Structure formats: structure tokens, C-alpha cells
Amino acid sequence: MHTPFSAPTRRALRTLSLAYFVQATGALSVVGSLDAISRQWWLADSQSAYLISVFGLTFAFAAPLLQVGFGHLRRRRQVLLGLALFSAAALLFAAAPNYPVLLLSRVLMGLGAGFIGPVLGALGSSLVDRDHQGSAIAVVLLGLSIAGLVGMPLSAWVAHAWGARALFLVAGLTGAGTAALIAWAVPDSSEGEHVKLSTVTALLTRIDTLSAFLVVFLIAAGVYSTYSFIAPIIRDVFHAGAGTVSTSLVVLGVAGVAGNLFVTRAARRYSAETMLLAGLALLAADLVFLWLASPSVRWLFVALTAWAFATDLLWPSQQRRIVELVPQLRGVALALTASFVFCGIGLGSAVAGWIYPALGFAGVIGSSLAFLALATVSLTISRASVAAKAKPVASSNSLQPWGKR
Template sequence: MDAIARPAALALRSLSLAYFVQATGALSVVGSLAAIATEWGLSDAQTALLITVFGVTFALAAPLLQVAFGHLPRRRQVLIGLAVFSSAALAFALAPDYRALLVARVVMGLGAALIGPVLGALAAGLVEPKQQGSAIAMVLLGLSMAGLVGMPLSAWMAQAWGARPLFVAVAAAGLLTVVLIRLAVPAQAGGQAISLTTLGRVLTDPVLLPAYLVVFFIAAGAYTTYAFIAPIIRDVFHGSAHTVSAGMAVLGVAGVLGNLFVVRAARRYSADAMLLAGMGLLALDLVLLLLAPPTLALLFGVLLLWAFATDIVWPSQQRRIVELSAALRGVALAVTASFVFAGIAFGSALAGLLYARYGYHANLLGSLALLLLAAAFLALSARRAQLPGWSHGAE
């Protein structure tokens, strides 16, 4: 396959930075639960709700914002979304109480809902069709770098300086990314004007609907354990705040390796095969945690495998939706992002419930059950895609 041209590669890297900022701002709550709870006098469950409310907002808003603003050029959508997201991050840093924190997270979710669904479609439009898998993986490298740099750095900043400076930094990074994207990403024609009827058709397509449910159950399965990784490290593995930061760094290193692997493997293997491989590795990880004694050596080994697996899964599921949805990939990716964050919200809420009532092993079993549901819907979607008469139902 021909290499991606340098101007397009630079544009893809700037979009990757947008993903980095969004993911760090969205998920930094995971690594800074203690600092946020201390700053505003909250419980772990209240702090975890800040993850859930972001996910619910994103899930509801992403497709509706594409109906309202999908006709705008995708670059403009990303720039508006980043500006809203960054402003809300600053409002979070200045929040006087828990209610203001929740409102700020809702607005951050609205900004992210305009960014995330568009990045994959924008990346795919910058390259030839045969390069789309690699282009999407390049953009999603920002998600991996959020794990490598953003998450451990945010955990460290929250511990060393407090939660408020952390979100000021997120706001500043978002505004700097706005400038970079304006310089590096070429202006394009308008996006897709999406009607509610079209949105309904994309949501109910017999192949795409189970494909979205694959995404939902993978995200829910991952976050049923991952959302409470900081309390789990503290209570089960008897780690300190420094251990949490180190764990986030391990996740990031392995995530980058996983993403680099996907960039190359996407040229040889189908999205379905990559998804199955990533889900299998996640299930193996959960089984290891269930059966092995909780030691720090096990923890770091499991985190390595966990991040590698999730970074196979995320770009592969986006690539699969792009391949299935054809001309309406923009709205299909928006719906996909909604299902991702709905899964994150559901998994995060379930994580708090299971951990508080039944303990760590219940989180692991819940994650395994949700991954099994994801595998079942992947098989259903693949089988329906092979039926005679179906051809890119979203066209």
C-alpha cells in the first residue's frame, strides 16, 4: 500500500491531537477520583457520576448534533466542538460546587459530541479508500497517547497540584489544538445534511444496529472494570496514588504499541478479525484477574495486555462501521460514538454499583458477561451482512 502523503499525514496528526485532548479531558476523572473528591468534598460514587453524566450527554447529543450541524464542514464542526469543550473544562476548574461540576461535565460532553463522531469521517476523507483503515488508526493514536501521556500526567497533576489546575491545562490544550487544526487541516466542502428520517434509518438498519450494539457492549464491558481502576488499585492491590499514576503510564505505553500494531495489521486483516482478537485478549485479561492472586506484578502485566487489546478494538470498530455504512459514514460514526459513550456511561454506573455491593470480582464477571454479549452481536451483524439483498443499508 502506498504511504500516506505528508500533508495528509500532518493533518491526521493534528486530528489525533484533538482526540488526545478530548480523551484526556473526558477520562482524566478516572485517574483523579481522589483529588476531585478531596477538592469538592465528594464520595467516590459522586465522582464516578461525573464520568457517567459525560457519557450520557455524549450518547444523546452526538447523533442529534449531526442532524442540527451535520451540513457544516467537518473541520468547522471539530473547531466549534473543541472551543465548547475547552470552555467547559475551564468552567469545571472554576466550579464552586458539585452542581456546577455536573453542569460543566454536561457541556464538555456536548463539545465532545461534536468532535468525536467527526474525526473518523474527516480522517477517512483525507486519504484514498484503501488507506482509510490506517488513517483512522493514526487519528486514534491520540486516544493511545491520552493513555501514555494524558492519563498518567493528569493523575500526577491532580495529586501534586489539585484538580482545578488539571482542568485549566485541559482547557489550554484544547484551545492550542484549535489553532493547529486551522493551520494543518485543509478546509473542505460542507458535511452531510442529516434528517431525522435518515438518522432513524441508520439507527434501525438490520446490519448496523447489531454493529452498534457490539460497540456498546465492548465499551460497557471495559468500563465495568476500568471506571473503578483507581479504587481497585488502592483497595485490592494496596497501591498508592503513585501506583495509580504508574498504572496509567503502563496503559498508555501498551496502548501506543497496540495502535501502531493496528496501523499495520489493518492492511492485512479484516475489521471483524481484529475485533475478535481484541475482545479475546480483553476476556483473557479478565480471567487472569479472576484467577490469579492480586499482586502488583500481575496488575502491571494485566494493564499491558488490557491497553494493547483495547487499542486493537477501538480503531477496528470504527473501521468496521465505515465499511458497512458507505456514503452515510458521518452519521453512522456519530451513532457509533453515541453507543460507545452510552456503553461507557452504563459500564461506569454498573462499576460503582457492583464494586460497592459485591466487590472487585463482581466487576470482572460483569465485564466478561458484557463482552460475551458483544461477541454475540458481532456474529449477528456479520451474518446479516452476508444475506442476499443487503448492500450498505445506510446508503
């Protein structure tokens, strides 16, 4: 199979993909092990669920601020620092004597993840030339897809077979091992960025970049307006049990890996904007299909396959577009992208929690479609703003032969 990457570059990208797998699995492992955590520490389910929220909020606010404080460090060093903190926090979780220590450990895991996730894409894209950055980012993000396919079911199995403490012990040790692999396989050649708080403010106040960040915020809100209630939907609409929920997650994982492999190749031929528009259109069509199709498990699996494929078009393409938009600030820009993703997930989940009890399946589908429509509008605004900024440059170049008047 033809590949644009040399053997050492492929090894480095796959190692970074493993780091994404470890971070994503550790971040989401509470979801699959909620019951085990509640039993281990005698907690109410609401207390255990808060361990998910505190991680997400910490990550969302820390990711850009960490780039301000530590973005000047080489990117590999940032990832290693993040993995060290993430792994130590997971071990603290495993040894936690009470709920306050559990909360502290999740805050520290969120801080570590704030170093890891946003920097991995920037580090991976820096290892290749511009024409292959989309493919490199897709390879790195494959770890995120595999986390959904393998990491979530495996973490749930470990927690229920050996307990939640064992799960986070494994997470901590795996993180430390991944850090050692990165130190061996990934070149320490990617310079960091000297990021000022004013730079973050500027990115958030420029129309082209703010609208680009809002694209992923609204996509995440649209996805999670329905996805966060996938288990109740399967129970209430498709009249299926817990076994179907597990099978559905496996279907999403398998289709997600297949979609990621497709995107790795398609990114060499199509622009990030084209891929984003295609993903938005496919996801919207799939939501309408899910809504209108007869409530059978067969059609559910068809819809989930298209769902995973569509989201795999969206996530890498958004990161690629951000890198192309502000290549000199890719680290802080990707950190802000990750923050907007987590904020979008929070908004989408909150909207679903309000709408589903009142309006049911049709309500959450409608809210998802509304968010996706707003994402399309935001992408259009961002494209127009980028084009408008390019016009004065082109006009200036066209006037050069006339000389100075």
C-alpha cells in the same frame, strides 16, 4: 519507515490525533483531579464524581443529535466549532464560582466533545483512500491512547500542584491552540452530511447497523465491568497500594500506545471483522488469565499489557467497520458509535458497582466475559445480515445475461 501517507496527510492526521488527546484528557481529567476539585469548591466526593456522569450523558445523547442539526457543515468546521465550545466551557469551569456553574460547564464540555470525537474519525478517514482508512483512523485514535498514558497522570499532577482551576485553564488554552493548528494543517475538503432524524432512526432499526452498534456497546460494558473497579481490585486482590494503581495506569498507557502502532500497520492487511474477533478473543483470554493467575503484581502487569493491546485492536477496528458499513453516513454513524460507547461504559460501571460488593473479583470478571460473549453474538448477527443483503445483489447480477423475460 514506509508509510502510505504523504507528508501533508501525516501532518493533518497527527493534528487530528492531538485534538483527540485534548478532548479525551479534558473529558477524563475530573477522574484524576477528584480530590482537588472537592477541596477547591468544598464538595463531597459524590458531587465531584457527578461531574463525570453529566459529561458522559450529555455526550451520549448530544453526539447523534448534533449530527442532525449541524452535520451538513464541513467536517473541519464541526471540529473547530466543537473545540471552541469545549475550550470556552473549560475556561468557564476554571472560573466557576459554585457547583451549578461547574455542572453547566461540564454539560457544555459534553456538547463540544459531541462535535469533536465522532467527527475526527470521519474527517481523518476522508483524507485517504478506502484501502488506508483503517490506518488513518488508528493514527487519529492514537491521541486517545496517549491521553491515557500522559494526559491522565499529567492532569492529576497539575491539579494537585497548582489546583483544579489551573488544570482547566490549561485545558481551555490547549483546546484553543489545537483549533488553530487544525485550521492550519487540516484541509477543509471533507463535506458534511445532511442528516435527518429519520436517518438516525433508520440506522437504529436496521439489523446490520443496530447489531454493529451493539457490538461496541457490549464491548464497552465488558471492559468497564472490570476496569471501573481496577483500583479496588488491586487493593483487595493483589494487596497493593496507591503506587501500584498509578504504575498500572502507566503500564496500560504504554501498552496502549504500542498496541495502537501495531493496529495502524495490521489494518492494512486484515479486515475490521478479523481484528474485532481477534481483540475479543484476546481480551476474554486475558480476563480468564487475570482471574486464574496467582495474585502477584508481576502477573497483574502482564495481564494489563495484554488488556491494553486487546482494546487497541477493538476500538479502531469498530470505527473502521462502521465507516465501511455505511460510508455515505459515516459522520452520524460514528456519532452513534460514540453514544453507544458511553452508554456501554455507564452500564458496565453500574453492573460492577452492584456485582463487586456482592460477588467480588470473580463476579466482575464473569460479568465482563458475559458481555464479551454477547458482543461476539452481535458481531455474528451483523455479519450475517450484511451477507444476506449482499446475496440478492449477487443473484440479480448473475441473472443479467438471461435478459428480461
